Amino acid sequence: MDRWYKSAPSEHRGGILVLPTGGGKTFTACHFLGRNPLSDGFKVLWLAHTHHLLEQAFASFDQLVGLIAEPKTQFNIRVVSGTIGHFPVHSIQPRDDVVISSLQTICNAMGHRHQKFDQFLDSARGRLFVVFDEAHHSPAPSYRSLLQSLRERCPQMHLLGLTATPTYTDEKKRGWLPKLFPQEIIFEIPAKDLMAAGILSRPVFEEARTTFEANFDDREYENWVGTHRDIPDTIIASLASSRERNEYIAGCYVNERAKYGKTIIFADRWEQCEQLSEALKKRGVKADAIYSHVDANPGSAEGRNRRMSAENAKVLQAFRDGKDACEHGNDPENHRPFFQTPEAIPIVEPSEELKDRVKSRDGFRCLCCGYNKLRSKLQVDHISPSYHGGGNHFDNLQTLCKDCNGPAGKGIDNISFRNNQTTLTTSPSRLPLPKPPTGVHAKSAERWELFLRRTINLFFRCAAVDTVEIGGRGPRFRHWQIRLFPGNNEAWLKPHLPDLIQRIREARERAGYEAAPDKITVTS
Structure with missing residues (x-):
């Protein structure tokens, strides 16, 4: 990465860092940015899809800020998105060194020529370094348009992509990766090497046969299979909202409770989080959920605003501290709490x-x-x-x-x-x-x-x-x-x-x- 940074051509600088999930892409990128671009006076724009990735990047910078070379004495970093607790786009300042933002926020800011974002770009004076987390999504039309627009504003912009899968599933858009990242993969290490080094755990797959059938017709199925794309949202929603299927998942956990121990489930929808928690509680398991959502028919603004980040943090801390015990007389020190993950960002609205x-x-x-x-x-x-x-x-x-x-x-x-x-x-x-x-x-x-x-x-x-x-x-x-x-x-x-x-x-x-x-x- 250092060689790429120092020897890349003067224009169209773009390379991809490929590490498997859990391999430390964010840590590696932040370490590199601290020792090189930030020490050289660059402004950094970090782009990611979810608020979890934004917060992960922020935490990594917090640990590595000491790598930035003197004489810099102050370092300003700002997380910008629609998530509660993050800054809105109009708070961006020219003095910011790093702006970590959701892709949608910056797409909107670029499209509407938001004054504060424009001032940040101008303050870079051509020395702009852009990080695109989950870079395999960059060929999507709106994202590649954003990157092209940024390049037009800053022709000498550096672009670093982070991904575990440096390919694009849509054949028509696959050719865009080398166009956006002309130097292509600048460093890559396979998962097996990190497992051998003890950095990654070896996954253990267990197959569970279900009889549940998703509610979609043959035409939808053929269209999906024929394109080799991710499972469509309609099918995911159908699977996630199935009470029968969620009862089955809860039963699988209870049957192997002693083996699984402390467990986290990553669910697809907030409704599924609630259904799984309910199903586990019926089976004697103390369970809770963390998520944020905007319900399609929530009944009131207060209902939509009810679950804030502080409540989620409290639940997650209880999980870390081991304060929740299982029912049926289990020893609190050997409890088996059960959690699910957030789905979407909340929106605070008028009462x-x-x-x-x-x-x-x-x-x-x-x-x-x-x-x-x-x-x-x-x-x-x-x-x-x-x-x-x-x-x-x-x-x-x-x-x-x-x-x-x-x-x-x-x-x-x-x-x-x-x-x-x-x-x-x-x-x-x-x-x-x-x-x-x-x-x-x-x-x-x-x-x-x-x-x-x-x-x-x-x-x-x-x-x-x-x-x-x-x-x-x-x-x-x-x-x-x-x-x-x-x-x-x-x-x-x-x-x-x-x-x-x-x-x-x-x-x-x-x-x-x-x-x-x-x-x-x-x-x-």
């Missing part, structure tokens, strides 16, 4: 009381499109997202429907639909194209009004639309009219109206209805 106040203030309607039917489809959105530093205070919240608040709508943009006048000084280059009404809804004037309000308000980045007039028959059926609030330039929309009309007519025809309108007039 239910605050959400109700916001929705009541906004008249229980979406401020973007005007939807006011099913209250269950209404959400409370941050005008300035937490991604940009926005908080959960009343004036920073607004009511939107799921469609207007989704990725195809406002997303993580800073837009207030509580305002009726745009803050833009020039016309946007394109008109947003949300999904038009389909099926029987394509006949409804009310649905088309929602569509037009959503489209135009997203275009002006405010609640610019005052009224929409769509007739059911006659001239008003052929000629739709839209009036904007004062201060919004209707001329900005004129170049986009032909395409908008064509899109509406095609959607109506696909649903089996007469093509309309022939004309849309916008006034203010």
Whole structure:
């Protein structure tokens, strides 16, 4: 690695460190960074998929910071992600030496030209060293686009990939690895050598035959097998949520309790963690679980926010300290506690009381499109997202429907639909194209009004639309009219109206209805 660092070409520097799982990739990389790039004044951007990998990297730097050469007297390291306890992206500072961040966070920051991240890149003055943990994922389109963009910003950037499997499962994308890492593998050691040296344990595999059948059809199975990819999420979810299968897993542990001893299970979903804990407790085993999750239907914000990192840490510490004993009279010193792992990062959100106040203030309607039917489809959105530093205070919240608040709508943009006048000084280059009404809804004037309000308000980045007039028959059926609030330039929309009309007519025809309108007039 030292030779690669000192002799790599001036541009397109990229190499891969290959060590088996548990072989010390993170420790080795941090040791190398401390002795070389950080001692030479480089800024380091460390990218990983999960918050566990981020925290592992942070802990490794903490142990090796003494390797950084003098005269440096201060070392600033920051962990950035959406996880509670990590810094948000808007906290990044130019004085930071190392930013350890989730890939999704940096992809978003790069795509939105986040000011704080841009300042960090500028502060490197071309001396940027990027570490990509689990580098075999780097050929994925969004990740390789990120790396290419970083290279464009910093042509002399060094890129170090860490992986146990230096291949990519998708044949079409496999050729991207040598393009992203031109010097390819710079060091590799096989697992058998580390086992022989006593660094890694030898795995012992035990096969358990089950009769459980996953719920997917033959076509899904053939598509999966034919691509040789990882098991699809739908199948994993089906397996993980099967109570019958989880009862079987718990039974396997109980039958071999004396042999397995203190045990950790890595589960696929938080629901599976709970089901396994419940199944073990029924069999007399003291069990607990650590995870963080955002439930699809949790009932309340408080319920989603309930399991915080402190609670998980308490459970894990009890496991380390051996404080939990098995039931049925087992000796506490020989207990067999049982744990599962986290699935996803939690999100702290406004309380239910605050959400109700916001929705009541906004008249229980979406401020973007005007939807006011099913209250269950209404959400409370941050005008300035937490991604940009926005908080959960009343004036920073607004009511939107799921469609207007989704990725195809406002997303993580800073837009207030509580305002009726745009803050833009020039016309946007394109008109947003949300999904038009389909099926029987394509006949409804009310649905088309929602569509037009959503489209135009997203275009002006405010609640610019005052009224929409769509007739059911006659001239008003052929000629739709839209009036904007004062201060919004209707001329900005004129170049986009032909395409908008064509899109509406095609959607109506696909649903089996007469093509309309022939004309849309916008006034203010």
